[in-house]
Amino acid sequence: xxxxxxxxxxxxxxxxxxxxxxxxxxxxKNGCVIAKDKRILATGYVGAPIGLPHCxxxxxxxxxxIYADGKIRKHCVRTVHAEQNAICQAARFGVSLEGxxxxxxxxxxxxxxxxIINSGIKRVVCEKRYQAGExxxxxxxxxxxxxxVFSDEVEKYPDSx
Numbered sequence: 372x373x374x375x376x377x378x379x380x381x382x383x384x385x386x387x388x389x390x391x392x393x394x395x396x397x398x399x400k401n402g403c404v405i406a407k408d409k410r411i412l413a414t415g416y417v418g419a420p421i422g423l424p425h426c427x428x429x430x431x432x433x434x435x436x437i438y439a440d441g442k443i444r445k446h447c448v449r450t451v452h453a454e455q456n457a458i459c460q461a462a463r464f465g466v467s468l469e470g471x472x473x474x475x476x477x478x479x480x481x482x483x484x485x486x487i488i489n490s491g492i493k494r495v496v497c498e499k500r501y502q503a504g505e506x507x508x509x510x511x512x513x514x515x516x517x518x519x520v521f522s523d524e525v526e527k528y529p530d531s532x
Contacts, residue, residue: 379409380474380496380519383404383406383411383472383474383496384404384474384496384498384521386402386404386411386414386474387402387403387404387414387453387474387475387476388402388476389402390402390403390404390414390415390416390453391403391416391417391453391476392416393416393418394416394417394418394453395416395417395418395419395425395426395427395428395450396417396418396419396425396426396427396431396447396449396450397426397427398417398426398431398447399417399476399477399526400417400476401416401417401452401453401475401476401477402414402415402416402417402453402475402476403415403416403453403454403456403457403473403474403475404457404473404474404475405457405458405461405468405471405472405473405474405492406471406472406474407468407470407471407472412461412466412468412471413457413458413460413461413464413466413468414457414460415451415452415453415454415455415456415457415458415459415460416453416456417450417451417452417453417456418450418451418456419449419450419451420451423449424449425449426447426449426450431447431449432447432448432449433445433446433447433448434446434447434448438502438503439503439505439506444502452479452480452482452483453475453476454473454475454479454483454486454487455482455483455486457473458486458487458490461490467491468490468491468492469491470491470493471491471492471493471494472492472493472494472495472496473487473492473494473495473496474495474496474497475495475496475497475498476497476498476499476526477497477498477499477500477501477504477526478495478497478499478500478501478504478507478508478518478520479495479497479501479507480501480503480507481503481506481507481510483507484506484507484510484511484516485510487516488510488511488514488516492516493515493516493517494516494517494518494519495511495516495517495518495519496519496520496521497518497519497520497521498520498521498522499520499521499522499524499525499526500520500522500523500524500525500526501525501526502525502526502527
């Protein structure tokens with residue numbers, strides 16, 4: 372029996388999951404792959420800035436964040452998001468992201484969404500929804516960024532309240 376090959380989106384999401392296994396903050400364990408023309412341009416995972424202590428070593432740096440729905444949730448501010456790290460990696464090594472596709476576990480946060488727009492990425496593919504993804508969906512629509520989310524399941528974080 373012949374195994375069915377994954378689609379390119381499924382393939383790059385699988386790679387993003389593996390990249391996320393390197394994350395140094397156990398909240399979310401997100402990884403990111405940016406690809407164009409079926410080639411990986413950059414990767415990133417959740418972790419502290421280069422040379423600074425990791426959550427896994429010194430604990431989380433949790434802060435209360437008030438969302439538009441009025442709910443207060445815990446957010447770890449020690450780390451750089453996977454999408455941000457992938458975009459920074461591309462910038463550091465002079466790789467243009469113009470017209471590329473970004474793959475990650477969940478919809479990007481609003482800050483990552485703005486970075487995605489400004490870096491020239493034209494498409495975002497995610498496995499799940501993000502608990503505060505409404506603003507991201509709206510800004511992507513305004514910027515003509517194609518957003519494909521495989522599942523309407525919302526990513527859950529430990530200790531997010």
